[in-house]
Amino acid sequence: MIEAGLVALINADAGVQAITTTGGYLSELPPNATLPSWTHSVISEPVDYLLTGPDTLVKRRVQIDAYSQSPDTCLTLSYAIEQVLSGYSGTLQDTAATVVALVAKDNMTDFFDDDARNYRRSVDYFVFYYKQ
Numbered sequence: 001m002i003e004a005g006l007v008a009l010i011n012a013d014a015g016v017q018a019i020t021t022t023g024g025y026l027s028e029l030p031p032n033a034t035l036p037s038w039t040h041s042v043i044s045e046p047v048d049y050l051l052t053g054p055d056t057l058v059k060r061r062v063q064i065d066a067y068s069q070s071p072d073t074c075l076t077l078s079y080a081i082e083q084v085l086s087g088y089s090g091t092l093q094d095t096a097a098t099v100v101a102l103v104a105k106d107n108m109t110d111f112f113d114d115d116a117r118n119y120r121r122s123v124d125y126f127v128f129y130y131k132q
Contacts, residue, residue: 002129005092006040006062006085012093015080019073029067035118036068036077043124057101060127067120074119078108085125101128 007024010016016023023038043061047054064081068074088103107124 001094001096002060002092002098002127003040003042003094005094005096005098006127008093009088010038010064010081010084013080013084015083016077019077019080033067036066036070036073038067038077038081039065041065054131056130056132058129058131060129061106062125062127063122064125065120065122067118069118071119074121078121078123082123096132098132099130101130103127 003026011024020036020038022034023036025033025037025039027041028039029037041063043063045058045060047058049055064078064085066074066078066081068077082105085103086105089100092098092100104126105123106126109122111120111122112118113120
C-alpha cells in the first residue's frame with residue numbers, strides 16, 4: 001500500500017527522526033499523542049481512463065500535517081518532511097513496491113488550535129505513482 005510506503009519513507013529520514021520518533025498516523029493524531037508528530041490523509045485521487053481502461057499513472061493528492069506545541073518545531077518538522085517528499089521519485093518500501101514517478105508540493109496552510117494549544121502546518125503534495 002502506498003500509504004505505508006510514504007510513512008516508512010518519511011519516518012526513515014534522519015532529519016525527521018531528529019525532531020520526532022512518532023508520526024504517520026492516518027487522518028488524526030491519537031488521543032494524548034506525544035508532540036511533535038505528523039499525520040497523513042488522502043485529499044483526492046481522480047481516475048483517468050484511456051480507451052483500454054484506467055490509466056496506470058495515478059495522481060493522488062496527499063495532505064501531510066505537522067503538529068507541535070512550539071511554532072518553530074512545527075515548521076522545522078514540516079520542512080524536514082518536505083525535504084523527504086518534494087521531488088522524490090523511486091520505489092517505496094511497501095508491500096506493493098509502489099513506483100513513484102514524482103512527488104510535487106502543491107499548497108501550504110498554517111493553523112493554531114486554541115483548545116489543544118498546538119500548532120499545525122498542513123502541506124498538500126501531488127504523488128504521481130503507477131498503480132498495479
